Amino acid sequence: MAHITVTVDGTSYKGEVEPRKLLVHWLREDIGRVGTVVGCDTSNCGACTVLLNGRSVKSCSVLAVQADGCEVTTIQGLSDGSEWHPVQTAFKECHGLQCGYCTPGMVMATVDLLSENPTPSEQEIREGLEGNLCRCTGYHNIVKSVSYAADLMSAGPTKGAK
């Protein structure tokens, strides 16, 4: 067992973990952050995407011990619920989700994509989200959501309303 300290969504967690344990399993099983989900076992689907020190990672491809000393942001920490993150607002406004299972990863990947490229073209959005699979939307409204979020975020510091 290894001792780790990880800040998740603003709260510091300490724990003993098996070295083989994946970050996503630690989030879900050890500290109850079940908003982040598992969709595959080959790192293809991206449903488990979180931010690790501000950059998106597939949390099935990171060992919990590798996150020791890091800051993790999950879908549950993106906003406090009363004030939505613009990406969350955009996905609702543009119907960018149906069953919602890919959504935690899709939203977190979008946050990272827009931090790197605040004004992506449609093609840049499509290529930027290539690592996140959705089976419901055909991606049409996800692409719209990302564009809409980019517009919201470039409009200024005002965060999206509910």
Place this chain on the structure above:
Amino acid sequence: MTAALDTDTALGKPIRRKEDAHLLHGQTNWTDNIQLPGTVHMAILRSPMAHAKITKLDVSGALKQTGVVAAYGAKELGELNGGVPCVWPVTDDIKMPAFPALAIDKVRQVGDCVAVVLATSVAAAVDALDAIEVSYEALPAVTDMEAALASGSALVHDEIETNACYVYKMPCGDYEASRAKADVVVARRFINQRLIPIFMEPRSVVAAPMGMSDEITIWSSTQIPHVLRVLLALVTGIPENNLRVVAPDVGGGFGGKLQCYREEILVTNLAKKLGRPVKWTETRSENMVATHHGRDQIQDIEIAATKDGKILGLKVTLLANMGAYLQIITPGIPLLGMFMYPAIYKMDSYDFTCTGVFTNKTPTDAYRGAGRPEATYAIERIIDELAAEIGMEPMELRKKNWITHDEFPYTTVAGLTYDTGNYEAATEKALAMFDYDGLRAEQARRRASGDPVQLGIGISTFTEMCGLAPSRTLGALKYVAGGWEHCTVRALPTGKIEVVTGTSPHGQGHETAWSQIASSILGVPVEDIEVIHSDTGRSPYGMDTYGSRSLAVGGQAIKAASERLVEKARVIAAHQLECSATDLEFVNGSFHVKGDPSKSQALGAVAFEAFTAHNLPPGVEPTLQAEATIDPADFSYPHGTHLAALEVDTETGQVKLRKYVCVDDVGIQVNPMIVEGQVHGGVAQGIAQALFEGAEYDEDGNLLTASLADYLIPSAADLPSFDTATTVTPSTTHPLGTKGVGEAGTIASTPAIINGIVDALRHLGVTDVAMPASPQTVWRTIQAAKAGAK
């Protein structure tokens, strides 16, 4: 309080979804999130062999491992080894071999369950699988349907002495007479390849004895909590009234969660046996082999016509791969397609034969469209081939043969009566959006110049039957359940509304759309309406969600129950307002006395009177609620015209989908935003069959595409945006005027893509291309056509 509300527009507005807030904040309740104290986790030892005798199975080693609570093979499990049910014995002489949850003596597919371990953690359970001793003696794997039917083939099930599950025939009219009259007969063999549903949330099930009673609660990532409860009661012997099935947040289904799975049976029985919660969540790799697959048909189709393009008759002969066992409606899937081969076309005769075939592969069952995508693919492909054969423009051939809008209701050669439709209107709109003539001109230019990148235009003018289904019809087809749907509407003392539905959403937005329907009738704002679903404890009656039935059937029940509630409220309000019930009009959620604007009572106030029951009219029972259980008058027949423009690189085989236009007619739309989303997702899945997906097996029966690294579902980078539009021809058999939409896009889009590729290459001698049309496949097809032309 009831705010002023324009009830004319509550129905039909693209209001944003109620469901999204929790989904966008990770405040979700997926089954795998459920962590009950004392839970033991089940891990499954699965067969690595497609067909083998189990010569040794010893689970005792697993019992010695840390954290292990129990381990079972079929022998240890004994009578708790329940059988997976099939509820659609399509013929009287269908062969229905046993399908025990844990394999007994033999395995018949890669992924068959051989033994289970239960331990205090997932990791401990999975680790302990290695301590089970098992050996197999390989048997010849049956992987090819035609070889399976040849004499001397190895048998998937020895005891039934054949690999033919059933033969189903439906002769309509005299096809041989049509054929004799025809100038042209075009025959093709199409392979509708095997697909894997790939809903994003892997299956998960938790069962727990609830202590305070004999109740066992089962949380399952299922589309069918109500049907599952009945089936689990029948399979496990646990009294139905002791079972509660809950489908919490469910992450997609597409038919793949329309099932009573062996893992659900095992978890339920073991929770009862062990007296503690048992949980199992599949890995994606398990999902690929153990969740049922879809499609997998060999389609021989023959069309007879006059030389000027009048269709006379159609003959369809199918081999449908059942896989190793029959699951819930495995044998019936091809029959859902059977009625749809004649599609939108008029003809004199139609001859259908389907043979179900056992093979050593994962069982097939419903996957988005379930039989109708296969039918639509074959008919829309053969129409294009007939057009080429007689030198007619493919859209003109369709126009010459389709049912015109003034001919509805129209009874097809297959015996269905389509209530309404307007194929001309949808097509005209699609052609205009597409710039059909402009693209044909570009195609001609590219052909003339010998451009290595050729342009193809693919057409699909489809209809389908959905909204499953009139119970009487299901009975006639030997399906052992009905197709009704239930709704209870309750007006609570505080004025809030509960809509209790028997539909079970897993992404479709029922909470929003059902609120809109109830709001439009009750005059209560959408946000004051709570939709209760997917829990047999809270919504006891229902037939769940599949076959694009939820709005088409469930919507009718919501309408009827809401209207009945208003009528009960009217009697109470008349008593309160001291007038006759017929003197009241109900507008925007309030009863008004005609001619006296000062006297009115809001529905919420009526609900409070019904709750206190201090002053109810004689004979009126307290509480304000109403229910309706509706059996649909007929199937629902959405239709549309889909057009695809594809660039095909003749040097590399690469296909680029440049433009996709679809005009769908799904009747009245409750929420056009949700409708459009259903079309987008459906179209993408149909395109995926055409271009990307296919479950591949080797000759030993190993699934080669057994992970998301090997089975290609499209990403955002693989697809374009879609140009969608609708025409609105209200259904006359469904009181809301609505039609189903969940499967339409998937049914329509596959042939549009393949027709487009063939259209791009036809001048090179190409007359078909296999699915999925990967660059390699397209390139080889071009090379073969060139070689054939020499």
